[in-house]
Amino acid sequence: MEFKKSLSIFEQIGMSVQENIINQDWQEGERIPSVRDYATSIQVNPNTVMRTYTLLQDQGILENRRGIGFFVALGAKQKTVQHRKDQFAEEFLPELFKNMDQLEINWDEMKNYYQNWKNQKIS
Amino acid sequence: MEFKKSLSIFEQIGMSVQENIINQDWQEGERIPSVRDYATSIQVNPNTVMRTYTLLQDQGILENRRGIGFFVALGAKQKTVQHRKDQFAEEFLPELFKNMDQLEINWDEMKNYYQNWKNQKIS
Amino acid sequence: MEFKKSLSIFEQIGMSVQENIINQDWQEGERIPSVRDYATSIQVNPNTVMRTYTLLQDQGILENRRGIGFFVALGAKQKTVQHRKDQFAEEFLPELFKNMDQLEINWDEMKNYYQNWKNQKIS
Amino acid sequence: MEFKKSLSIFEQIGMSVQENIINQDWQEGERIPSVRDYATSIQVNPNTVMRTYTLLQDQGILENRRGIGFFVALGAKQKTVQHRKDQFAEEFLPELFKNMDQLEINWDEMKNYYQNWKNQKIS
DNA sequence: GTGGTCTAGACCACC
DNA sequence: GTGGTCTAGACCACA
Known part of the structure; x- marks a missing residue:
């Protein structure tokens, strides 16, 4: 690993x-x-x-x-999901949004990145 | 500080x-x-x-x-922005997308969170 | 040391x-x-x-x-050698050649110096 | 400068x-x-x-x-040349020879570098 | 035990 | 005054 x-x-x-x-x-x-x-x-x-x-x-x-x-x-399982969801909302998202604002990245770009990531994952 | x-x-x-x-x-x-x-x-x-x-x-x-x-x-300035953008795309986004998939969060929810964050920031 | x-x-x-x-x-x-x-x-x-x-x-x-x-x-090992060789070629040699030209030292003299250095090293 | x-x-x-x-x-x-x-x-x-x-x-x-x-x-002028020649022989050359030995660079390679340097200087 | 960070204080060469 | 290096000693998280 x-x-x-x-x-x-x-x-x-x-x-x-x-x-x-x-x-x-x-x-x-x-x-x-x-x-x-x-x-x-x-x-x-x-x-x-x-x-x-x-x-x-x-x-x-x-x-x-x-x-x-x-x-x-x-x-x-339920507890784990909840745990990660909380963490995601409280720690991860604020960081994300701050970066999006500072780097001036909009939702279309984000979706673009997402598609790339999905494709790359398959290959 | x-x-x-x-x-x-x-x-x-x-x-x-x-x-x-x-x-x-x-x-x-x-x-x-x-x-x-x-x-x-x-x-x-x-x-x-x-x-x-x-x-x-x-x-x-x-x-x-x-x-x-x-x-x-x-x-x-240009170099700094690029630097950060690269880091964002390579380290931050994959983590984000993985979470979105696993926690089954879609783009509408994301935008919702974003609005809340923006409002909260102002107040 | x-x-x-x-x-x-x-x-x-x-x-x-x-x-x-x-x-x-x-x-x-x-x-x-x-x-x-x-x-x-x-x-x-x-x-x-x-x-x-x-x-x-x-x-x-x-x-x-x-x-x-x-x-x-x-x-x-390979990386280290390359590293040093690059540095040698880019920083050291130009300095050397400039001196050789300005001080009017030719290759025969150089080889002479080299032999002296080798002998001195042994003793 | x-x-x-x-x-x-x-x-x-x-x-x-x-x-x-x-x-x-x-x-x-x-x-x-x-x-x-x-x-x-x-x-x-x-x-x-x-x-x-x-x-x-x-x-x-x-x-x-x-x-x-x-x-x-x-x-x-004479004094300057002598000064630099001394410095060259005592400080510069030993360093050069040490590198040549460690990096296994022979005289042919050196002359090669020298030609490159000369050509580059002209252009 | 390992690396990693931080502080406090000293000293140096250089501009 | 500036950066730059080094020491001594402390504390921390991690394996």
Whole structure:
């Protein structure tokens, strides 16, 4: 797995876990990969994965059954979506709009960028 | 001057300098405040301002005349805008579009958010 | 480690690092000494080594894995040599040729000097 | 006049003055431009030119007649050439040879560079 | 343990 | 006065 340098690794792992939950690759109630397995599979220190898991546990998205492993909490998907939506609206959008104003980018340009991104994603 | 904790101080100073150039508060070819002066005025260590200035110098936005001071480079405004626009398109937008897809937000909602933000900004 | 006063210390450290890479004392992909370790070993402030490392990182000669350390980038040797060769051709040689013309020194004299230098180096 | 950042301005002016003497644009015994005139003509602080003149005076290349101005000393040309030749042999050449060895550049390549430089100079 | 940032204070060459 | 470098020491987040 490749990481951007702009965000800490454990947070990037968190994003990835959340996506797995949203996409229902990891179903609610299901057991997820152990800290050690996941760590080796993405070439990362187990401590780092541990940090991610406990963070998500504190947020009520994961649950830990001692001696067994981590599980996707019930209602995790809905909670995750809400969480990200809040974050999106409060942190991301203001930044976006500020940039649009300063760089004088209008909605048509935005939609243009969007189409490019979609096409590029497919290829 | 107040700083957010999320971004390093010297980078925030850099943003601020760039805005001064874009707004033409600091004209191209003009001498900008000396490292020491600017540092005291924004209550920061001179080394920190120095770091910002030399960084912008490397980017071709500032120039330096020995023993005299730093100056806004010719073409700095255009370069700054382009710089930011590239960064916006390459780092910010993909993130945005990914979120829009995953959170199922369409353009009408976006414009709605934008209006709210504008109104909120005025009040 | 001893330093000349004519060049800044952090640049001299940079030269030294590059030589280590060219000589393959530090292999590509290998981890290099931590900032603190290297600093104490050459009797210099950690900040100074830090400055060197980040500079070389910007030049694509070193890489950084978060919380682990600095590594010699892949292709670093070739890049370093090219880097130096360019600099040599663009900054050093014109100066040389200008002097040769003005001081009326021909190639035979040059080769003579070269032999003397080689002999002196051995003794 | 344009200056490189690698060398201090007063030294670069010194080089330029010496070239004028070697090329006999400034003849021995002749009065040279006043500090103020020269300074304005090359867009530099008079103090800087003064520093150059007094330095060359200390080296016996210029002479100062109080209230009148600076003059090219008798024997200045020969002295200048010798001065530069010494500097060339002691400081410049060792650096050159070290680079040639490390970058594995042979005499044929050098002559090649030389031809390119000559052609480029004409165009 | 690692890098990364920031401060305080000193010293230098240069203009 | 200006930039530029270096040190010493502190604190932080991350792995």
